[in-house]
Amino acid sequence: MLILITGQRNSGKTACAxxxxxxxxxxxxxxxxxxxxxxxxxxKKRFYFVQSVKTGxxxxxxxxxxxxxxxxxxxxxFARRAICSSADCGCILIDEFGAIExxxxxxxxxxxxxxxxxxxxxxxxxxxxxxxxxxxxxxxRAVKILDLAKTRPEKAARKILDxxxx
Numbered sequence: 707m708l709i710l711i712t713g714q715r716n717s718g719k720t721a722c723a724x725x726x727x728x729x730x731x732x733x734x735x736x737x738x739x740x741x742x743x744x745x746x747x748x749x750k751k752r753f754y755f756v757q758s759v760k761t762g763x764x765x766x767x768x769x770x771x772x773x774x775x776x777x778x779x780x781x782x783x784f785a786r787r788a789i790c791s792s793a794d795c796g797c798i799l800i801d802e803f804g805a806i807e808x809x810x811x812x813x814x815x816x817x818x819x820x821x822x823x824x825x826x827x828x829x830x831x832x833x834x835x836x837x838x839x840x841x842x843x844x845x846x847r848a849v850k851i852l853d854l855a856k857t858r859p860e861k862a863a864r865k866i867l868d869x870x871x872x
Contacts, residue, residue: 713854725863738792739799
Protein backbone atom coordinates (compact mmCIF):
# COMPACT_ATOMS: atom_id res chain seq x y z
CA MET A 707 0.00 0.00 0.00
CA LEU A 708 1.03 3.60 -0.64
CA ILE A 709 -0.14 6.14 1.93
CA LEU A 710 0.26 9.71 0.75
CA ILE A 711 0.32 12.45 3.37
CA THR A 712 -0.53 15.62 1.48
CA GLY A 713 -0.59 19.21 2.61
CA GLN A 714 0.58 22.66 1.73
CA ARG A 715 3.91 24.07 2.86
CA ASN A 716 4.23 24.05 6.69
CA SER A 717 1.07 21.95 7.14
CA GLY A 718 2.80 19.31 9.27
CA LYS A 719 3.68 16.62 6.71
CA THR A 720 7.10 15.97 8.24
CA ALA A 721 5.69 15.99 11.77
CA CYS A 722 3.05 13.46 10.73
CA ALA A 723 5.68 11.20 9.11
CA UNK A 724 7.83 11.43 12.25
CA UNK A 725 4.83 10.48 14.43
CA UNK A 726 4.20 7.46 12.16
CA UNK A 727 7.86 6.40 12.34
CA UNK A 728 7.84 6.69 16.14
CA UNK A 729 4.57 4.77 16.43
CA UNK A 730 5.84 1.97 14.20
CA UNK A 731 9.10 1.74 16.14
CA UNK A 732 7.23 1.62 19.47
CA UNK A 733 5.09 -1.23 18.16
CA UNK A 734 8.21 -3.18 17.15
CA UNK A 735 7.64 -2.73 13.40
CA UNK A 736 11.15 -1.31 12.66
CA UNK A 737 10.38 1.22 9.91
CA UNK A 738 12.90 2.46 7.35
CA UNK A 739 13.29 5.31 4.90
CA UNK A 740 14.05 8.99 5.45
CA UNK A 741 12.63 12.02 7.24
CA UNK A 742 13.71 15.47 6.06
CA UNK A 743 13.79 18.28 8.59
CA UNK A 744 14.26 21.96 7.95
CA UNK A 745 15.94 24.74 9.85
CA UNK A 746 14.60 28.25 9.54
CA UNK A 747 16.47 31.44 8.79
CA UNK A 748 14.67 34.78 8.82
CA UNK A 749 11.30 33.03 9.09
CA LYS A 750 11.80 30.77 6.07
CA LYS A 751 12.91 27.16 5.67
CA ARG A 752 16.47 27.48 4.51
CA PHE A 753 18.58 24.44 5.45
CA TYR A 754 17.42 20.85 5.04
CA PHE A 755 18.79 17.72 6.68
CA VAL A 756 17.86 14.12 5.96
CA GLN A 757 17.66 11.47 8.67
CA SER A 758 17.63 7.70 8.26
CA VAL A 759 14.55 6.38 10.04
CA LYS A 760 16.31 3.05 10.56
CA THR A 761 19.59 4.28 12.08
CA GLY A 762 18.81 7.82 13.25
CA UNK A 763 21.91 9.15 11.45
CA UNK A 764 21.51 12.53 9.76
CA UNK A 765 23.24 14.39 6.91
CA UNK A 766 23.01 17.87 5.43
CA UNK A 767 20.88 17.80 2.26
CA UNK A 768 20.47 21.27 0.77
CA UNK A 769 20.11 25.00 1.22
CA UNK A 770 17.34 27.03 -0.38
CA UNK A 771 18.72 30.32 -1.62
CA UNK A 772 17.39 33.04 -3.91
CA UNK A 773 19.01 31.15 -6.81
CA UNK A 774 17.10 27.96 -5.89
CA UNK A 775 18.15 24.80 -4.05
CA UNK A 776 21.88 24.35 -3.52
CA UNK A 777 22.12 20.56 -3.29
CA UNK A 778 24.74 18.56 -1.40
CA UNK A 779 25.10 15.34 -3.39
CA UNK A 780 26.50 13.54 -0.33
CA UNK A 781 23.19 14.12 1.42
CA UNK A 782 21.21 12.61 -1.44
CA UNK A 783 23.61 9.65 -1.67
CA PHE A 784 23.11 9.08 2.07
CA ALA A 785 19.32 9.28 1.64
CA ARG A 786 19.30 6.86 -1.30
CA ARG A 787 21.36 4.36 0.69
CA ALA A 788 19.02 4.74 3.67
CA ILE A 789 16.02 4.00 1.43
CA CYS A 790 17.64 1.03 -0.32
CA SER A 791 18.81 -0.45 3.00
CA SER A 792 15.18 -0.42 4.20
CA ALA A 793 14.07 -3.30 1.96
CA ASP A 794 13.88 -5.56 5.03
CA CYS A 795 11.42 -3.21 6.78
CA GLY A 796 7.65 -3.58 6.64
CA CYS A 797 7.18 0.14 6.04
CA ILE A 798 9.35 2.70 4.28
CA LEU A 799 8.78 6.42 4.88
CA ILE A 800 9.79 8.95 2.24
CA ASP A 801 9.67 12.54 3.43
CA GLU A 802 9.37 14.32 1.06
CA PHE A 803 8.42 13.58 -2.54
CA GLY A 804 9.14 17.03 -3.95
CA ALA A 805 9.83 18.74 -7.24
CA ILE A 806 13.32 17.20 -7.47
CA GLU A 807 11.82 13.70 -7.13
CA UNK A 808 8.99 14.47 -9.56
CA UNK A 809 11.71 15.30 -12.09
CA UNK A 810 13.36 11.90 -11.54
CA UNK A 811 16.17 13.09 -9.24
CA UNK A 812 16.73 13.20 -5.52
CA UNK A 813 15.30 10.18 -3.70
CA UNK A 814 13.71 8.77 -6.90
CA UNK A 815 16.80 6.82 -7.90
CA UNK A 816 16.40 4.71 -4.76
CA UNK A 817 12.60 4.62 -4.98
CA UNK A 818 12.80 3.31 -8.56
CA UNK A 819 15.15 0.53 -7.41
CA UNK A 820 13.09 -0.56 -4.44
CA UNK A 821 9.44 0.11 -5.43
CA UNK A 822 9.28 -2.58 -8.10
CA UNK A 823 9.99 -5.45 -5.69
CA UNK A 824 9.12 -4.07 -2.23
CA UNK A 825 6.00 -5.78 -0.91
CA UNK A 826 5.63 -3.67 2.23
CA UNK A 827 4.01 -0.29 2.72
CA UNK A 828 5.21 3.16 1.74
CA UNK A 829 4.26 6.30 3.65
CA UNK A 830 5.14 9.32 1.53
CA UNK A 831 4.73 13.06 2.07
CA UNK A 832 3.99 15.36 -0.87
CA UNK A 833 2.29 18.61 -1.69
CA UNK A 834 -1.14 18.13 -3.28
CA UNK A 835 0.18 19.32 -6.65
CA UNK A 836 2.65 16.39 -6.69
CA UNK A 837 0.29 13.64 -5.47
CA UNK A 838 -0.41 12.26 -8.96
CA UNK A 839 3.32 12.13 -9.78
CA UNK A 840 4.01 10.39 -6.46
CA UNK A 841 1.33 7.76 -7.12
CA UNK A 842 2.83 7.06 -10.53
CA UNK A 843 6.39 6.87 -9.16
CA UNK A 844 5.54 4.16 -6.63
CA UNK A 845 3.93 1.88 -9.20
CA UNK A 846 0.71 -0.07 -9.09
CA ARG A 847 -0.40 -0.51 -5.50
CA ALA A 848 -3.37 0.40 -3.33
CA VAL A 849 -3.31 4.11 -2.45
CA LYS A 850 -4.74 6.00 0.51
CA ILE A 851 -4.44 9.78 0.73
CA LEU A 852 -4.59 11.77 3.93
CA ASP A 853 -4.86 15.53 3.41
CA LEU A 854 -3.52 17.59 6.33
CA ALA A 855 -5.80 20.47 5.34
CA LYS A 856 -8.54 18.36 6.92
CA THR A 857 -6.82 16.93 9.99
CA ARG A 858 -3.97 17.60 12.43
CA PRO A 859 -0.65 15.72 12.06
CA GLU A 860 -1.05 13.73 15.30
CA LYS A 861 -4.57 12.59 14.41
CA ALA A 862 -3.49 11.77 10.85
CA ALA A 863 -0.59 9.67 12.20
CA ARG A 864 -2.96 7.67 14.42
CA LYS A 865 -5.16 6.97 11.39
CA ILE A 866 -2.15 5.88 9.32
CA LEU A 867 -0.93 3.59 12.11
CA ASP A 868 -4.40 2.06 12.23
CA UNK A 869 -4.33 1.45 8.44
CA UNK A 870 -0.87 -0.13 8.71
CA UNK A 871 -1.91 -2.44 11.54
CA UNK A 872 -4.59 -4.14 9.43
